Amino acid sequence: MYLELVAILLTTLFVWDYLRFRRHNKMYAAAGIRGPTCYPFVGNAPMMINESPKTVFDLQFRLIAQYGKNVKIQMMGERGFMTADPKMIEAIMSSQQTIQKNNLYGLLTNWLGDGLLVSKGQKWFRRRKIITPAFHFKILEDFVEVFDQQSAIMAQQLHAKADGKTVINMFPVACLCAMDIIAETAMGVKINAQLQPDFPYVQSVKNASATLAERFMNPLQRQDALMRLFYPKVLDKLNDSVSNMHSFTNSVITERRDLLQKSLAGNAPLLNDVGQKRRMALLDVLLQSTIDGAPLSNEDIREEVDTFMFEGHDTTTSSIAFTCYLLARNPEAQALAFQEIRDVLGDDKSAPVTMQQLGELKYLECVIKESLRLFPSVPLIGRHITQDTMLAGKLIPAHSDVVILIYHAQRDPEYFPxxxxxxxxRFSMERKGEINPFAYTPFSAGARNCIGQKFAMLEMKSTISKMLRHFELLPLGEEVQPVLNLILRSSTGINVGIKPRVY
Ligand code: HEM
Structure with a gap:
């Protein structure tokens, strides 16, 4: 009797699942998008059981080889497809109908609320409009000083290990520097992550970033309820970190709002500790913005500042570290980059670097772009398609989840010999126009592209040029093993050796 009941239940669920998704499956078949065998309810989840963050890229390469650049895929109840096809990527990134993020981004809302990265519809549109001026050329120009000063601290601290023998994992080194940079530019406060890595806010950002990376890859950590059951301590620690970060951000916002109001009332410019006119932080632009005539609340501003903190430190960290790694292993490129830096910045390492000089580092820019091609900090992104949509000549059914495989598209031999x-x-001026802009999308493209792209490029040029001015990078330590952990990391570290440059 018991077995019969189970059999009836399973058959009913099977038929329900089949009927519910019959239209979906038919449309994918008509669009010629195929994929591995899907099981009722769980979809392709069993295929993932033996995969780890280390092997998931290889699995995706195998699926592309077998089914083509668009692969139908289902993870539990979420159905859709993965794409590494530049024509499809172009259609998705260029359409206003496909700008909504998929459910996975929900994991970030504890920390980021409904900030720019995750928000949708009118909210996203209005916020994007008022946040765009925060990344204006004039504001970025002021940030160059911060990039330069913080990179100098990074170099100064590394001198102790510059013996040409010690293996240095660049990820944690660059991470503290990137945290200092983003805190000072986004919030206008120095958190001294490089000098005091134990500062509670720094620890909380590190812990929350690591836990979110873990949640992203582990289905048992996707829902808070499941996490409470299987990983209660990790969830508690995450919640503590989030509440610690929120109270820090709140206090900074309140303080800056008060100061701003006092300065407006007294019609006097804001001054810094040494009596100079204070640099605008991204947060100040938000404090002065209005939507329909109303200022943003502290809560509104907090979600955007937290988004900058999240999106603006791990991404640049990954790229700075991988670029140093690649330069260490490609001495000819390193020599060319160093020569250019010497020509443009001169030999006085203490002279402040300007935005114009950073703009002149053209070869270094090619190096960073090529590094972002091989090791994109954001190796994949997700979208949710809410209604039937024609994309690249294929009719995609409503309620599809799409995963754009940036990492794979950027290693496609058809587009990158x-x-x-x-x-x-590959990225030189002479070869301009040779690269398909939708085969190469480390900063995404279209309406939802990276708002911090120019900021990031300046920061990376500043930190990497500082490294090369101080040190020769050497190919020490294990080779990288790229892993998908929310952003791109390496399970073996991103290792280099360094020795002081004598010139
Ligand atoms: C190497 C560094 C960086 C890379 C590779 C990168 C890459 C990306 C990518 C691929 C997206 C699209 C994400 C998606 O569609 O899900 C994105 C969005 C975004 N990025 Fe960046 N990013 C970098 C640095 C930064 C920095 C420094 C900031 C801020 C200071 C920033 C702020 C943002 C924000 C706010 C969004 C959401 C934009 C929106 O949805 O309208 N990023 N980034």
């Missing part, structure tokens, strides 16, 4: 080779010349 000798894709595994580090060839910065």
């Amino acid at each position: 000798e894709p595994e080779k580090f060839l910065p010349e």
Whole structure:
């Protein structure tokens, strides 16, 4: 009797699942998008059981080889497809109908609320409009000083290990520097992460970033309820970190709002500790913005500042670290980059670097772009399609989840000959126009592209040029093993050796 009941229940669920998704499956078949065998309810989840963050890229390469650049996929109840096809990527990134993020981004809302990265519809549109001026050329120009000062601290601290023998994992080093930079530019406060890594806010950002990376990859950590059951301590620690970060951000916002109001009332400019006119932080732009004539609340501002903190430190960290790694292993490119830096910035390492000088580091820019091709900090992104939509000649059914495989598209031999080779010349002015802009999208593209792209490029040029002015980078330590952990990391570290440059 018991077995019969189970059999009836399973058959009913099976038929319900089949009927519910019959239209979906038919439309994918008509669009010619195929994929591995799907099981009722769980979809392709069993295929993932043996995969780890280390092997998931290889699995995706195998699926592309077998089914083509668009692969139908289902994870539990979420159905859709993965794409590494530049024509499809172009259609998705260029359409206003496909700008909504998929459910996975919900994991970030504890920390980021409904900030720019996750928000949708009118809210996203209005926020994007008022946040865009915060990344204006004039504001970025002021940030160059911060990039320069914080990179100098990074270099200064590394001198103790510059013996040409010690293996240095660049990820944690660059991470503290990137945290200092984003805190000072987004909130206008120095958190001294490099000098005091134990500062509670720094610890909380590190812990929350690591836990979110873990949640992203582990289905048992996706829902708070499941996490409470299987990983209660990790959830408690995450909640503590989030509440610690929120109270820190709140206090900074309140303080800056008060100061701003006092300065407006007294019609006097805001001054810093040494009596100079104070640099605008991204937060100040938000404090002065209005939507329909109303200022943003502290809560509104907090979610955007937290989004900058999250989106603006791990991404640049990953890229700075991978670029140092690649330069260490490609001495010719390193020599060319160093020569250019010397020509543009001169030999006085203490002279402040300007935005114009950073703009002149053209070869270094090619190096960074090529590094972002091989090791994109954001290796994949997700979208949710809410209604039937024609994309690249294929009718995609409503309620599809799409995963854009940036990592794979950027290693496609059809678009990048000798894709595994580090060839910065691909991005040279002479070869302008050779690269398909939708095969190469480390900063995404279209309406939902990275708002911090120019900020990031300046920061990376500043930190990497500082490294090269002080040190010769050497190919020490294990090779990288790229892993998908929310952003791109390496399970073996991102290792280099360094020795002081004598010149
Ligand atoms: C190497 C560094 C960086 C890379 C590779 C990168 C990449 C990206 C990508 C691929 C997206 C699209 C995400 C998606 O569609 O889900 C994105 C969005 C975003 N990025 Fe960046 N990013 C970098 C640095 C930064 C920095 C420094 C900031 C802020 C200071 C920033 C702020 C944002 C924000 C707010 C969004 C959401 C934009 C929106 O949805 O309207 N990013 N970034």
